[in-house]
Amino acid sequence: MREREWDTAVRGPLASGAPVLVLVEGEAGTGKTRFVQWLLALPELGRAPRLTVNFKASGASIVHDYPPAKGTASAGPEATAVRRSGSLQPRALRPGAPATPSWLAPLAASSLGELASSLGTGAPVLLVAEDVHRADEQVARALRTLLADPPAGLRVVLSYRPEDLARPGLVLGAPVGYPAELPVIRLRLGALGEAEVRRMAVEALGEDRCSAPFLARLHERSGGIAQVVADLLEELKAAAPLPRSGTAKAGQKRFTARDVDEADVPVRLAESVVGRLAALDEEPRRVVWAAAVLDESLSEDDLASVAGLPTGSIRAALMTALSEAVLHEPGPCRYGFRVPMAAAAVYHLIPGPVRRELHGRAAEALASRRPVPWARLAHQQKASGRTADWLESVENAAREAVEAGDYALAIGLLEGTLAHSDVRQPTRARLALMLAQSATRGLHSDKTLEVLRRVVDDRALPAATRGEVRIELGKLLLVVARGNEARAELRAAVDELSNRPALSARAMSVLGVPYWPGSGPLADNLAWLQRAETAAAGSGDAALQVSVAATRAAVMVCVGDPDGWRCLEQLPRESDDPRILQHSAWGLCCAANAAIWLGEYAKARELQAEGMKLYARSEVPFAEQVSRGTSLLLDMETGHWAGLATWARLYVAEAGEVLGATGEAMLVLGLLALAKGELDQVDTWLSGAGLSGDGSPVPRVAAASGGRIRLALAREDLTAAAREAAEAWARLQAASVWVWAAELAPWAVEATVRFGGLDTAQEMVDEFAAGIESRQAPAAAAALMWCRALLAAAHGKLLEAADYFRRARKCYQALPRPYEAALVAEAGGRCALRGGLETTTGLQELSAATHELEALGATWDAARVRAELRAHHSTQLPRPPGRPGYDERLSPREQEVAQLAGDGLSNREIAATLYLSPRTVEQHVARAMRKVGALSRHDLARKVRNGEPEG
Structure with missing residues (x-):
């Protein structure tokens, strides 16, 4: 914050009461006015009279401020004046203002020069003059005279634009004979960081x-x-x-x-630069035009070359552009616009024929550089109408970017080029394939998908080229959670590549992954994988064979096949071929993500670390994005919640236009919001495209569905909960990979039971149990135990249910999954209490669940368990007569209600959580707000969280 810098630099000297001069230097828009506002708001400066002068193009306005009398409100402006003909004439004081002090009397004279003689009292006085670069010579002379012999107590602040000084470097137009004892502080306001x-x-x-x-x-x-x-x-x-x-x-x-x-260029900036440009003659104007066309900082020779000016003229033209502050010198012997965006405002004013001529000369200048800046050269060639040269430069630039690993640059170049109708065969085919291959390695955008779609729809392209591009398009569509479209493209690619078995194997390999809706049943995926392995074996391409083997290993892990771990071990970790390393890395990272859904968290961390090392050696930037999503999911599952929401939000924000693995981050944010009771945010995050059932990965969607079911149950919307459960279960049936039900099954079974579908719930549990038999999936095994507990409780077998819950808790603790372990402890404790035979054990389980949930930060769940404990104690213990005396302090119940209200829960949702009536909740909220003086529900929670006085 700049206020801290200002405070350090000037606050002490100005508050001391001794004479001081502060020079506030800054170009237009750098915050000089904001500094003055901050300064005048300082309480220690408000106790002395002050004079504020604001020099404007139309004149100077003056404000006299007087300190308020003791015991009165702060006084506002007492008088204003405007400058006419170089003098400062005061207007009448407002009614009731104090008599004008002697030090202000000279303002009625023709200048500020007589101010000095009025300050003999030595009382502190503050003089603030804004934009003194606009002051005329008469006023500037008066200020010079005043500062050459400042009276005791005079504090002066002058702000100005250095680029607009009549004489560069001289704030008041001429040197000032500052006395030795006058501190002079220069505060430069530059660009923001x-x-x-x-x-x-x-x-x-x-x-x-x-x-x-x-x-x-x-x-x-x-x-x-x-x-x-x-x-x-x-x-x-x-x-x-x-x-x-x-x-x-x-x-x-x-x-x-x-x-x-x-x-668009902001109006203020555009008018400023255009106004300065209008004051220039022809040759300086051409120099500015050249800078706008190149849009970068340039040498004097570059400007001369592009502007087309002779050597003898460029120096004078450049000096004029600099002196008029149209151009600046951002670095030694480099010249350009102070605000790069200003180039666009100038560029649009250049006449078309001149603009094309300038671009042509710019292209010639860039082509002569070594190494050739291909990307910038391509831009200049296109603008000058040299289409063939432009396409050649684009191709060179993209190839250079790919070789350097800068896929984002390559994608940006190729997207814009392929969108242009002038690109014909065979150039179009080469560029399209380069874009497709870059997009699967780099950070792509939705525009990439649009361009590739147009490419594969172009029947003029050879079928094999379309097929190769279509494979990359299909892979991108999978990444952005459009699985059904992706599989259609990949099947079409297999047909188009019938004469290219090696390429066809790549498409078949991707079709063998059962991760997306519409890709199952699993037997179909395995059939595609078998076809891919056969084609790869006959191709003699070692990299392709590793690619298919990596896919096979990842698929086996993700379905819980124990042989998957052996297949991963067989993937090569050493090779001189970066493609082989990339394929192995891909298999390891995919298996790491799959291991999370299985509950194999230690293996997930090991696989991710190993895969990222291989990716780093093969220089694939997109892998880091995927890895971050996996890390967030892993931390959430294993209970590492401290700062997790912040990191997840940062990841989503940083992704920007990149379409990719933000689905895990949004899932994490949604489930964390649910645990904290931020129910409005649950809808926000779990409704994203990456968490819907249309094309997103099945296990991720299943987990999101579990969250949406919980949300509906919390809102007592049993119809919505049961509908979500049925739809989510149908997706798992279609995929026939039941290890992915671990995050969904308990909530789907509970919703179905509560909706009255006990028989259906039994069928779901039986199907789940059969589906994970012989599979290595500890998370699914724990979830199955939880489901059996729910069925036992629904049949009234409460002690049996409590036993199942305890067994599930041990499973979750071993994974570890501390959040789920606490939830099943809560459920087991409820069963024990309702069975009436294990009251002590039940209370211990509820108490343990409360502590564990609070330690995680699951405030909503913790409040619910505390409410259960309180309700049990209230029925078991005799209550003393009368209400507990909390006076103006919040009662424990009011604190709980305040926290949940601030987290966004409605009165009805709080009532469901705490087993109260909405009317009771309403009364608690009202009393709590009154006691802490809160202005809103959010303010109430803030005050309670921060420990502000409860009364």
Whole structure:
């Protein structure tokens, strides 16, 4: 925060009462006015008279401020004046204002020069003059005179734009004879850093909508100028406003770097640079045009070459552009716009023929550099109409980017090029294949999918080329949770590649993965894998054979086949072929993700670490994105919740326009929100496209369905809970991989039982048990024990149910799954208490569950268990007469209700959680708000969490 810097630099000297001069230097938009507002709000400066002068193009406004009399409210502006003909003439004081002090009397004279003689009292006085670069010579001379011999107690703050000083380096137009005893402090307000720009963006748009690429580009294109940042954010906010809750929802607009590139130049910035440009003669203007065309910082020779000016003219033209502050010198002997975005405002004013001519010369200049900057050269060639040269440069640039591992750059170049109608065969085929291959390795966007779709729909392309591109398109569609579309593309690719068995094997291998809806039953997937292995064996391609073997190993692990671990061990870890390392890494990382759904958490961590090492050796950037999603899921399952929601939100934000593995992060956020009772946020995160049943990975969707069922049960919406359970169960039946039911089955069975479908629930449990028989899936085994406990409880066999719950708890503790272990302890304790034969054990189980849930941060669940304990104690222990005396302190019940209300639960939801009536909850909320002085339910929870006085 800049306020801290200001506080350190000037607050002490200004508050001391001794004479001091503060020079506040900053270009337009860097925050000088904000500094003055901060300064004038300082309480220690409000006790002395002060004079504020704001020099404007139309004149100077003056505000006289007087300290309030003791015991009165702070006084506002006492008088204002405007400058006319170089003098400062005061207007009448407001009614009731104190008589004008002697030190203000000289303002009626023709200048500030006589102010010095009025300050003989030595009383502290503050003089603030904003934008003194606009002051005329008469006023500037008066200020010089005043500062050459400042009276005791005079504190002066002058702000100015260095680029607009009449004489560069001289704030008041001429040197000032400052006395030796006068401290002179220069405070330079420069560009904002990345952290400050991020803070502004998050405040304006919401944290979940600000991707890392967006923030980086916002800082870059705005030059860090505060006013430009603020104006850009206002434009973006108006184009895609926040929802009323102020938080971005899954699937909502998340800002990307492209949004900054496509935003209009803010009006203030555009008018400023265009106004300065209009004052230039022809040759300086051409230099500025050249800078706008190249849109980067340039050397003097570059500017001369592109502007087409002779050597003898460029120096004078450049000096003029610099002196008029149209161009700046961002680095030694480099020249460009202070705000890079300003180049666009200038560019659009360049006449078309001139613009094309400038682009042509820019292309020639770039082509002569070594190494050739192919990407920038391509842009200049395209703008100058040199289509053949442009396509050649794009291809060179993309190939160079791929070789360097910069797939994002390659994708951006190729997307834009393939969208252009001038790209013909065979160039189109080569570029399309390069884009498809880059997209599966790099960070792709929705635009990538659109371009590839147009490519595979182009019947002019050879069938084999379409098929090869279609494989990559299918793989991308799987990543972005559009499984049904992906499988259709992959099947079409198999047909198109009938004469290319090696390529066809790649498509068949992907079709062998049962992870997505519509890909089953499992027998069909295994058949595709067998066909892929046969084709790969006959191809003689070692990399292809490893690719198919990695897929086979990952599939066997994900379905709980014990032989999968042996297959993983056989994947090569050493090779000179980076493709082989990439395929092995892919198999290991996929198996790591699969191991999480099985409950093999230690193996998951080992496989992920090994896979990431191989990926690092083969330089695949997208793997890190996938790995982060896996890590988040692993931490949630194993109870490492500290800071987890923050990391998950950061990951979703950083993904920006990247379509990929954010589904795990949204699942984590949804389930954490559920455990904390933030029920409105559960809907937000679990309703995203990556967690729906249409095309997302089946185990991930099953886990999300479990969360949605819990949410419906919490809201007493049994119909919605049972419907979600039935739909989710049908998806698992279609996939026929029952180890994936671990996160769904207990909630689906409970919803079905509570809806009255006990027989259906029994059939579900039997099907689940048969499906995981002979499978290595400890999480599913624990979930099955939980389901059997639910059935026993539904049949009234409470002690049997309690025993099943305890066995399930031991299973979950061994995994470890501390959250689920606490939940089944709660359920077992309830059964024990209701059975009436194990009261002590039941109370111990509920108490243990409470402590474990609180340790995790599952505040909603903990409140529910505490309510159960309290309800039991209230029926078992004699209650003393009268109400407990809490006076103005919150009672324990009021504290629970306050916390849940602040977490977003409605009165009805709180009532269901705590086993109260909605009317009782309403009364608790009202009393709690009154006691702590809260203005809203959110404010109530904040005050309770922060431990503010409860009364």
